[in-house]
Amino acid sequence: MTSAATAAHTDLSKEARDLRIALLGNPNCGKTALFNLLTGARQKVANYAGVTVERKEGLLRTPGGRRVQVLDLPGTYSLDAHSLDEAVTCDIILGRRADAPRPDVLVCVTDATHLRLNLHLVLEVRALGLPAVLVLNMSDVAQRQGIAIDREVLARELGMPVLAAVGVRQDGARELLQWLDTVAAAPQAMAPQPVPPALAALPADPAQRVLAMHQEVRRILALAVRAPAQTLQLDDRIDAVVLHPLWGMLLLAVTLFLMFQAVFSWAQWPMDAIEGGVAWLADGVRAHMAPGPLRSLLADGVLSGAGSVLVFLPQILILFLFILALEDSGYLPRAAFLLDRLMGKVGLSGRSFIPLLSSFACAVPGVMATRSITHWRDRLVTIMIAPLMTCSARLPVYALLIGAFIPARSVGGVFNLQGLVLFALYVGGIVSAMAVAALAQWARRNPRPTPLLMELPAYRWPSLRSLAFGLYERALIFLRRVGGIILAVSILLWFLSSYPAPPAGAAGAAIEYSIAGRIGRLLEPLVAPIGFHWQIAVALVPGMAAREVAVSALGTVYALSATGDDVAEQLGPVLAQDWSLATALALLVWYVFAPQCISTLAAVRRETNGWRYPLILAGYLFALAYVASFITYRVALAFGG
Structure with missing residues (x-):
């Protein structure tokens, strides 16, 4: 077979098979909500071969009838991998994993209200010259906040198509679906794209490269985005209460208390x-x-x-309804920030909060999530106390014994006694974990808790679609x-x-x-x-x-x-x-x-x-x-x- 015939055969096979796209973006950019909108119930969850990183794949059919395989990549802030999740994302993008073929197109999902934080990853993708499209998710929220994004200018400066999306609306992915039909009709759009001159000339030194990338982000934003001076004024007013040392802790305690009351009521x-x-x-x-x-x-x-x-399935679903709603609203990262000071007193890293929080669902993902903790001693202590967090598997045992031996009567005319006992059991696990961590800190010679650095996402109403899929x-x-x-x-x-x-x-x-x-x-x-x-x-x-x-x-x-x-x-x-x-x-x-x-x-x-x-x-x-x-x-x- 001649080389021309081989090339024609390759193009034909590429057209015949399903189009493969991968959703890439920062954590909290609404990527998973968009994935659920695109794929609906046609999705499956597994693990990548050889690692415990979760793999979510789905299937969609465009308005033109084209089948598209969708891969939801683990969230990352950069292609410079520091964790196992980020390493898997980089390997897939670069085609280094046999169990996950390289996607035909990268869909770079960004939070339109936080483009300054999101564009760094997009520029790293463009510097590789990979076929990609930029999706401005939460574009409706950006519009309400008075943020004006000139998509034509943004597309010209980035050298890639720019689309708008609302991951929590029924028709929120209309532009993306139409664009996928266009790509299906013109396979040349999936060819490697030329790297913009500004990115091709980035310095080789890592520190200078990061600095140059930030300067390029600021230059593009100055040309394409106009935002009012006080975009986050409402969020700041809410945070004044939610992150307050006293009122914030009381609000967190009341939220957890009501959650356990609802489990029984x-x-x-x-x-x-x-x-x-x-x-x-x-x-x-x-x-x-x-x-x-x-x-x-x-x-x-x-x-x-x-x-x-x-x-006991209804009680478990009610518990997860609260956890998913708090996560989707943007409250959980703030709870982590709020508790960082308290956890530091027992020698825990602030990064330990997320693994411990995950352990309330199941200790297995909680133990896996400790990979984000830099220092080995902090990570080991977190692993050793994660099973003390009251996981959902304990709930059937608790519910059986509390229902059998604790009277279903009210306390003070407001609270359910059974819910109070359940709340006390959860608190008992937390207090025990903190006591074990404090003992481990006392046994160390030079305890140095690692400060918590994390992005606080904007507040938003939980997506009913995301809650439904999570449950x-x-x-x-x-x-x-x-x-x-x-x-x-x-x-x-x-x-x-x-x-x-x-x-x-x-x-x-x-x-x-x-x-x-x-x-x-x-x-x-x-x-x-x-x-x-x-x-x-x-x-x-x-x-x-x-x-x-x-x-x-x-x-x-x-x-x-x-x-x-x-x-x-x-x-x-x-x-x-x-x-x-x-x-x-x-x-x-x-x-x-x-x-x-x-x-x-x-x-x-x-x-x-x-x-x-x-x-x-x-x-x-x-x-x-x-x-x-x-x-x-x-x-x-x-x-x-």
Whole structure:
């Protein structure tokens, strides 16, 4: 085949396949909102090969019918990579990753209200001569703030097309979609673009290069952008309260307090509906199947096990609704800034706040997020206390025990007592983490906390579309756990709890003669001093896989502990009848500390390159859990619990 024929074949294959674009931009520029707008439900989340960096891909179809693959790159401020996320972004842009082909076009997403901060990255892309387009996201907000952007001048100076977008509106990506149709009809637009003369002449010295890049940003902005003198006047007035040392802390405490109140107050109706649905299915299985192992597996293993965890989905979604709304509004970075001073007193870097905040959702991404911490000692301390943050996996256990043992009455005519107890458990985890960090600081010879430097985004109303997609992803993750590891462990525990069968004429429940019952009796002397009995011991063992598995394990154990046809359908009332208040409180405290999550220990092993620190982590957390549960149980007994 001649070279001309080869070139023609290459062009033909490029036209035939889907167009590949990648969204690139600074954090907080609205890139993910634009990605959700473009792809809708046609997206998937995975990890890049060999690393734990998240990969989000989606598919869109332009008005002209062209299929486009969309990649949402990790946010970065520069192509000079300092973190693993930034390194992955750079590798994809330069075509150095086999699992992510180089995109045909880079879509440089910028916040139109903060172009001075965003254009540095755009200029770095233009200096590479890659096919790219600039998208001015949040252009409606910029217009309301009186910011006038001359797109023709900006396009001329940058040497690239400039489009407007509003990532939170239904038709906010209209210009981008039309431009993609134009590119599809003219593949030459995807060819490498000539580098503007000013960027081609940048000095080689890194420091001088950065200085020259900043000067070029100022020159372009002076030509293309006109802004009023007090663009951020409203944000400044809000920040005067939000970032105030006293009022800001009170506002943060009230926000968190109301969040935990809502977890119980708003979730009751959907929880009752799910519980009723599971009970209806269990009754249907018992009514339409003959007694035997299969009926017991479905009713006592699958439905009593996995179903007892599924009921807590509404509470988890309400918790994440608050977290996503606070993040989308621009409040969370300010909370990090506000708490930086307090965290510095216990020797934590200000950069530790974001990983610890992520740990409220799950400790695994929290541990991974510590890569942004420069100093190893600060990073290690953050890793070692991240599991103390109350993750969403604890919520089913907390909700079960609080609902069973704490009365649903009001305090002061305003607050829900159950919400107060949940808030106290979250605060207990935070205070414990700070105490461990302070102890680590005391053990250091020269503690030097690293100051927190971060961009504070503009305030904005949370996007309903982004909130909906965030809750949808969280629900899928939870349902996968229920349908995967929790279901598998429930079935395994049912088998261990059902076999071997008791001898003929034996007294008591069948589970007492099973393998699980014997394991529970074997462990009972170890956990008896902290108020636990053999049923709890049985639940704690499979609960090492994931904390919420303990709820399904208790559901299976108590369903099989019932005699005759009196199988427990509602776990909470059964526990309230069988346990003492002291035992319930001790188990709640146990879950504040115990490292019952193999995934977290595996993540710590990956981040520290060995088993030394995961074993230390598990050892000190189990010790804390045992001592705290022992004290709680004895004090509760002393007060009549």
